[in-house]
Amino acid sequence: MLAIIGGSGFIGTRLANQLSASSIDFKIIDINKSNSYPDNWIYGDVTKPDTLLTALSGVNKIINLAAEHKDNVHPVSLYYDVNVNGAKNICETAEKLNINHIIFTSSVAIYGFVEEDTGEDGKVCPFNDYGKSKFQAEQVFDHWQKEDSKRTLVTVRPTVVFGEGNRGNVYNLFRQIASGKFLMLGSGNNRKSMAYVENIASFLKFGTGFETGRHVFNYIDKPDFTMNVLTGVICSSLNKKINNVRIPYSIGMLGGYCFDILARVTGKEFPISSIRIKKFCAVSQFKSNSIERTGFRAPVSLEEGIANTVRYEFLNK
Numbered sequence: 644m645l646a647i648i649g650g651s652g653f654i655g656t657r658l659a660n661q662l663s664a665s666s667i668d669f670k671i672i673d674i675n676k677s678n679s680y681p682d683n684w685i686y687g688d689v690t691k692p693d694t695l696l697t698a699l700s701g702v703n704k705i706i707n708l709a710a711e712h713k714d715n716v717h718p719v720s721l722y723y724d725v726n727v728n729g730a731k732n733i734c735e736t737a738e739k740l741n742i743n744h745i746i747f748t749s750s751v752a753i754y755g756f757v758e759e760d761t762g763e764d765g766k767v768c769p770f771n772d773y774g775k776s777k778f779q780a781e782q783v784f785d786h787w788q789k790e791d792s793k794r795t796l797v798t799v800r801p802t803v804v805f806g807e808g809n810r811g812n813v814y815n816l817f818r819q820i821a822s823g824k825f826l827m828l829g830s831g832n833n834r835k836s837m838a839y840v841e842n843i844a845s846f847l848k849f850g851t852g853f854e855t856g857r858h859v860f861n862y863i864d865k866p867d868f869t870m871n872v873l874t875g876v877i878c879s880s881l882n883k884k885i886n887n888v889r890i891p892y893s894i895g896m897l898g899g900y901c902f903d904i905l906a907r908v909t910g911k912e913f914p915i916s917s918i919r920i921k922k923f924c925a926v927s928q929f930k931s932n933s934i935e936r937t938g939f940r941a942p943v944s945l946e947e948g949i950a951n952t953v954r955y956e957f958l959n960k
Contacts, residue, residue: 645669645851646702648689648733649709651677653809654748658706658844659683665848672698673709689729695736704744704851707733712750712773719772726776727783734787745784746797746850751836751861751929753778753800756921760867762932763800763859771918788857797850799843801862802929806840806948807955812922813837814956815914820877820886821957829892829924831871836863836929839948842941849939861931864945870923876946880953895920 645662647655650671656679662669663680671677672687672695687698689709699705711725730747737745752774754765769775781798788796805813819825843862850858868876878885899917906913943951 645704648672648707651675692732706746722772722776727779730780730783744795749800750777760930795855796857798859802836804838827889828895833926834867834928880950
């Protein structure tokens with residue numbers, strides 16, 4: 644029996660679809676009930692180890708998707724309560740139940756802002772509490788694996804994941820372009836690594852077959868588009884013309900700081916912030932030195948994933 648902790652969400656639901664199609668027995672452990680697989684769902688909270696002990700009974704493999712990951716989470720201690728202490732609770736429960744196979748979804752956020760293609764051996768330099776907490780969680784799982792040579796740990800560091808039904812930063816970009824309100828910030832020459840949800844779910848499923856030991860992978864769907872090319876691909880999928888109006892980076896950041904102040908004063912969250920503008924204009928280009936050797940092949944091309952998302956979110960509706 645396979646358990647998907649945090650499986651009621653975006654990636655977990657797509658993974659559950661693939662497991663179900665392959666007739667693989669699984670349960671979803673989450674604080675929120677699964678809308679797609681209510682009969683497979685059981686309540687479990689990674690911050691409450693007693694709930695994990697009950698939920699993980701009868702399980703022999705764990706895929707951990709549970710995370711506090713949104714930008715500007717308050718208080719910041721939530722990142723560490725869920726991501727780090729949650730990892731400790733999962734490891735302690737796995738040890739009690741003799742579960743020896745864990746797949747952990749970390750993040751390329753552990754590398755921070757990068758200036759070039761960064762592989763699994765890249766320097767760890769997170770710039771925010773999310774990245775810091777994810778790296779600390781990796782260390783917790785690493786320690787668990789090292790304690791027993793029979794254990795299997797697969798650490799997957801996805802880049803930004805997009806797809807049908809997601810409401811993250813990539814969706815916001817698609818939505819702005821679809822509405823005709825998108826304006827390019829900066830030169831648009833910065834490259835972005837992306838991952839389509841169907842592909843990352845497929846790789847997580849693939850990871851359930853790995854042998855004992857510690858395995859670490861960045862997950863990216865190539866090629867890495869520049870923002871100019873990416874917006875062109877999205878416009879092409881929408882049958883829209885590209886808007887060539889641009890806002891200089893310095894002006895964009897000034898606007899972001901203004902929204903930061905407004906958010907602090909009002910207590911509201913706005914779609915524009917200095918960190919989101921900085922992330923939009925930054926290079927976030929990654930590679931995997933390891934995936935090709937596993938024989939894994941992504942089932943969907945990046946351009947096809949973009950087209951699928953645009954079709955589902957904007958054209959069909």
